[in-house]
Amino acid sequence: MRKFGLIGFPLSHSFSQKYFTEKFEKENIADSSYDLYPLESIEEFPALIKAESELIGLNVTIPYKEQVIPYLDELDEKAEAIGAVNTITIRDGKLKGYNTDYDGFSNSLTQWIGANPIPEKALILGTGGASKAVKATLEDLGVSYQFVSRSSGEGLLTYEDLSSTLQHFKTSTLIINTTPLGTHPNTTELPDLPYNQLTQGHYLFDLVYNPLITAFMQKGIDAKCWVKNGLEMLHGQAEKAWRIWNS
Secondary structure (H helix, E strand, O other): OEEEEEEEOOOOOOOHHHHHHHHHHHOOOOOEEEEEEEOOOHHHHHHHHHHOOOEEEEEEOOOOOOOOHHHOOEEOHHHHHHOOOOEEEEEOOEEEEEOOHHHHHHHHHHHHHOOOOOOOEEEEEOOOHHHHHHHHHHHHHOOEEEEEEOOOOOOEEEHHHHHHOOHHHHHOOEEEEOOOOOOOOOOOOOOOOOHHHOOOOOEEEEOOOOOOOOHHHHHHHHOOOEEEOOHHHHHHHHHHHHHHHOO
16 A cells, blocks of 8 residues: 655645545545644654655645755755755655645646736745745746735735835735635635735735635635635645656
């Protein structure tokens, strides 16, 4: 039996197990299983690897996309450049990290924008592991970006800054939510933005996928913006991970 799984905490609303279990059934992949491994601390990771000797592939989610890196033997070039890992291969006792969030987000974003001009400026809401894959994508597309966080820091705007100085919000027409705000069951939560300044020229991309229309996206819909959720990105990163595990 080839075993795959997901580490993170909490994992109660995980997409991955359902996705891969259904994939195995649909594609008649009989020798594989996918399990959840909730780790309250990343320090539990080596014990998991030791105990689950049949594991050959793992996905990594919040909050361990950066914390897992010191436990790996090697990083794929893109994962190293991004500084975050969401996919791991286990071969001959060696652990190698990859970042398929990059592929999932990049493909989803460019297909969504389509024939329209790529916005020149973007706001990245949040500074966690997923935000790093978004940053790398925007750099490769030539889009300038600004990180937005609840707390101030070097190179960061705060949500208060956006509301008090509206220039960034008005000129950065691509806004990407990489925070978990709005995820089920806390569906009324959303980033603290001056939504009354949204125009039909704004694009709102929410990495959250449950619910399919988040409170953040609804604000965009109300303002007649373009909106997109993270489900297509999620499918894309999962399929890329599968290809890596089977390469």
